[in-house]
Amino acid sequence: SAVISQKPSRDICQRGTSLTIQCQVDSQVTMMFWYRQQPGQSLTLIATANQGSEATYESGFVIDKFPISRPNLTFSTLTVSNMSPEDSSIYLCSVVAPGGYTGELFFGEGSRLTVL
Amino acid sequence: EDKVVQSPLSLVVHEGDTVTLNCSYEVTNFRSLLWYKQEKKAPTFLFMLTSSGIEKKSGRLSSILDKKELFSILNITATQTGDSAIYLCAVNTGTASKLTFGTGTRLQVTL
Numbered sequence: 001s002a003v004i005s006q007k008p009s010r011d012i013c014q015r016g017t018s019l020t021i022q023c024q025v026d027s028q029v030t031m032m033f034w035y036r037q038q039p040g041q042s043l044t045l046i047a048t049a050n051q052g053s054e055a056t057y058e059s060g061f062v063i064d065k066f067p068i069s070r071p072n073l074t075f076s077t078l079t080v081s082n083m084s085p086e087d088s089s090i091y092l093c094s095v096v097a098p099g100g101y102t103g104e105l106f107f108g109e110g111s112r113l114t115v116l
Numbered sequence: 117e118d119k120v121v122q123s124p125l126s127l128v129v130h131e132g133d134t135v136t137l138n139c140s141y142e143v144t145n146f147r148s149l150l151w152y153k154q155e156k157k158a159p160t161f162l163f164m165l166t167s168s169g170i171e172k173k174s175g176r177l178s179s180i181l182d183k184k185e186l187f188s189i190l191n192i193t194a195t196q197t198g199d200s201a202i203y204l205c206a207v208n209t210g211t212a213s214k215l216t217f218g219t220g221t222r223l224q225v226t227l
Contacts, residue, residue, distance in 0.1 A: 031213050042204060042217040043159070090157055096213045104150065104164050105215060110157030 002027055002097040004108035012114045013083050020079045021111045023093030028073035031096040033105070034066070038089045046091075049076040083115045118143040122205050122218035129225055133195050137221045139205030140187040149181055149188050150215065152204040159204055162190070195225045 003026040013019050023032070032049040046066055047055040055068035070076045080087050093108040119142045129135055141149065148166045152159035163172045165181035165188060172179050176195075181188045192199055202222050206215040 033214070042219045043206075043215075044217070045214055048214070092158065104161055105159075105213065106161065107158040112157065 002029060002095050002106045004093055004095060004106060006093055006108035006111050008111055009109065010112040010114075012116060014116055015084055017083055018079055018081045019083065019113060020077050021091050021093075023076045023078070023108055025074045025095055027098055029095040029098060030073070032070060032076050033094045034068065034076070034078045035092040035094060035107075036089045037092065037110075043092065046078070049078075080113065083113070085115045088113060088115045118207065118209055118216045120205055120207050120216050120218035122203075122221050124221060125219065126222040127224070129195055129223070131195060131197060131225055131227055133225075134191065134193045135195060135223060137190040137192075137203050137205075137223070138187060139189070139218055141205075141207045141216075142186065143207050143209045143216065145209045146183070147208040147210070150206045150208065151179055151188070151190050152206065154202040154204055154220070155200075162203075192223075195223075197225050197227065199223060200225045 005024045007022045034046040035043040036046050037043050045058050046061045047057040049055050049068050049070040051070045051073055065081050067079045090110045090112050092110045094105040097106050121140050123138045148164050150164045151162040163179045168181055168183040176193045179190045202220040204220045205218040208215055
């Protein structure tokens with residue numbers, strides 16, 4: 001398994017501002033992902049955070065809106081830029097644990113953002 | 117477009133009941149199907165299924181996959197209030213562990 005710490009746990013933000021969410025893993029992991037869960041909805045993959053290169057974004061998500069950093073194999077950040085109320089969601093970091101099966105993800109506790 | 121559909125959307129049962137949650141999928145490249153339990157924010161892993169007809173079991177929970185009919189079920193026997201959660205089904209469709217999630221089934225177990 002893997003222990004994943006996310007910060008902040010929750011925040012209330014003003015429209016037009018940006019917020020950076022941090023994800024720290026207790027072991028080196030190859031695969032790290034960022035998901036979004038809008039109210040009442042399921043999880044949607046935003047991007048795969050690649051160590052040492054640009055993140056790979058899913059359809060509907062762009063780097064200008066959700067810039068991602070992955071400076072090493074244990075840490076990543078997701079920034080939600082120029083926020084609007086539609087960005088109010090839980091943002092979740094997830095990893096495949098070392099030695100874990102492909103597809104078996106472990107999730108951080110999530111960051112609940114409310115945009116006013 | 118890959119699709120994962122869960123039913124029912126929500127369910128209320130009494131403690132001790134047995135429940136069956138359903139997950140059907142239409143994807144272009146199936147690798148595995150996973151079940152997660154989400155109580156507050158972080159989903160926790162329950163099962164991963166790759167082969168048809170082989171039941172995975174953990175305590176009161178069990179799951180099975182039918183790759184011909186493209187569905188899976190999650191059974192919970194002798195439900196307890198601690199089973200109250202959202203149960204998420206997801207399908208891994210690629211080599212990069214990317215998952216497509218269903219909308220989940222919200223289970224509430226009452227006394």
